[in-house]
Amino acid sequence: MATTVLAVRASAAPAPPSLGAARFSPVAGPAVSLRTQCWIAAKMKLHKALRRHGSQVQRKLEIQGVGKIPDCFKVASLTGRMTRRNVQLADDNSIDDKSSMHLGLNHSEADHPVLEEDLVLFDNFDDQPESVPSLCIAVIGATGELARNKVFPALFALYYSDFLPQNVAIFGYSRKTLADEDLRSMIEANLTCRVDHHENCEEKLNEFLKRTYYVDAGHDNIDGMAKLNSKMAQIEGTCAANRIFYLAVPQEALLDVALPLSDSAQTKHGWNRIIIEKPFGFTSLSSQRVTQSLLSRFEERQIYRIDHLLGKDLIENLTVLRFSNLVFEPLWSRKYIRNVQVVFSEETSAETQGRYFGNYGIIRDIVHSHILQTIALFAMEPPVSLDGEDIRDEKVKVLKSIRKVDIEDVVLGQLKDTSGKVDRYTKSMTPTYFAAAMYIDNARWDGVPFLIKTGMGLMENRAEIRIQFHHVPGNIYRERFGHDIDLDTNELILRDLPEEAILLKVNNKVPGLGLQLDASELNLLYRDRYDVEVPDSYEHLLLDVLDGDSHLFMRSDELAAAWSVLAPILHEIDQKRVAPELYEAGDKGPINAYYLAAKHGVRWDDGC
């Protein structure tokens, strides 16, 4: 563990610490006061704490009678005891550990101590302000589709809402010859972000753009990363500084970028985190090699494998609903649950997905990460805490318990080519649709089919998880339901698309004389309940990275376990040359998916 050496000042009336922010002031307009920086840091911490520990933190706030946003040192005392890691820190009275917590330093990531002469903290945490480390975010592959359409807009939305520290700098990096101004114009031109109609947006955008710089990598990432490092260092000075590197590059370029980055672009004055995009490898072996190379240079805790589909509220609700409601928690097992359906379908055709879908196909692109992570979060045992590692410990057990999938329980589909051109998917047999029945061989889920279905170019956008419960044993009302026993099945539906909702199907009496039963839905429609704009999932996940919260990012052992589930299927598909069933755009997808569900005693109940 790296030791953080800090110069401690005696007591009252401390001189303001030398802030990285001061170095940003020439580009950022007037220097921002320590108070403001502290307030922003507090707000970020508080936002996160409220999101994750809601009422606990809220109660503490009320008890302390603090205003809307308390001072950062007070927030630390409100949130600092929430995770196991922080419990240890809070229990340890040494100034070093406490100070590193306030600085946002994660010991295992902070390879080197913060420089003694640059950083001044204070011995009384309840009364004294703290220094806010600067943050540099580099978007590698800045000219690509993902960076332009998703990453920069998400960064700006976070900046707009004050979720990035005041002393932040953004770097775009690619091999094209561009100037800062070109990058800024590109960001501005592609800003489809949700805050563009909000108050002061233009002002904020100008501020944001002034903090944005371009680094031309040339044709060699070794030189490129050295250049990036020196540009960042110039801005950071020698103060405490953290860095995030978003690797928005094709899989083939990942190591070409990541290895020089590890050698030359990491800060020695804080933590470094890298974000890696899906799909995570083409084969189990190639993925393993990439992982080994990454782990030879980075610590596991530094690596964030991002799948933006996991940044939806639907996914967080999986655990919130189960673990915070007594009416659901006891039902979460084979005893009450008959089957689980995970559906992710899109109207858009794979043609419109751009290069990133390419030859990878839907199994590597969507099933490997999104679907298997959803199942893992759904089916895991209660984690010890909300700490990322505790959750990942439980997810990996689920992935390792998934039974080898029988190829007879797999349906592949491919969108018919309507362009008249040679169909690149047909040529490569790349599936654009996948359905399967999976089983988890453990005590909780033994015998429960998990039916998954995902495809492009279908009749509607749908992302939902449906949980069908067993029929009531010896139901005394059975005669009132008619012949279709499925009609009285209780069902819980968590939905992201077509619109966010949580629905519970229950049986009730039809009004009037006589006793007739009906199946109705108790609806929680987010649109009606909450008058808020939903942040893009990239915003959510970027904030998690900033916060060091890893629970929605696949750890290397999860990645390997997911490959163990899918590699045999991919291998058998290749070996037997299993041809995908063609389906029309805007249709329901392959008919075989319906036979598959019936074989496992399930009826898709999803409208498509």
Ligand SMILES: NC(=O)C1=CN([C@@H]2O[C@H](COP(=O)(O)OP(=O)(O)OC[C@H]3O[C@@H](n4cnc5c(N)ncnc54)[C@H](OP(=O)(O)O)[C@@H]3O)[C@@H](O)[C@H]2O)C=CC1
């Ligand atoms: N597009 C999307 O919405 C999504 C993309 N992804 C994933 O994100 C990654 C990027 O996708 P996308 O933006 O579509 O790809 P693009 O091809 O549009 O962009 C790739 C970017 O990487 C840069 N690049 C390529 N090779 C290198 C290299 N060796 N060194 C440095 N820079 C390099 C390119 O710039 P230059 O050639 O100038 O260096 C370009 O800026 C992929 O892994 C993809 O699977 C995941 C989900 C969604």
Ligand SMILES: O=C1O[C@H](COP(=O)(O)O)[C@@H](O)[C@H](O)[C@H]1O
């Ligand atoms: O990663 C992917 O996500 C997109 C859907 O993104 P969203 O922001 O519209 O939710 C999907 O179209 C693509 O196939 C997939 O690779």
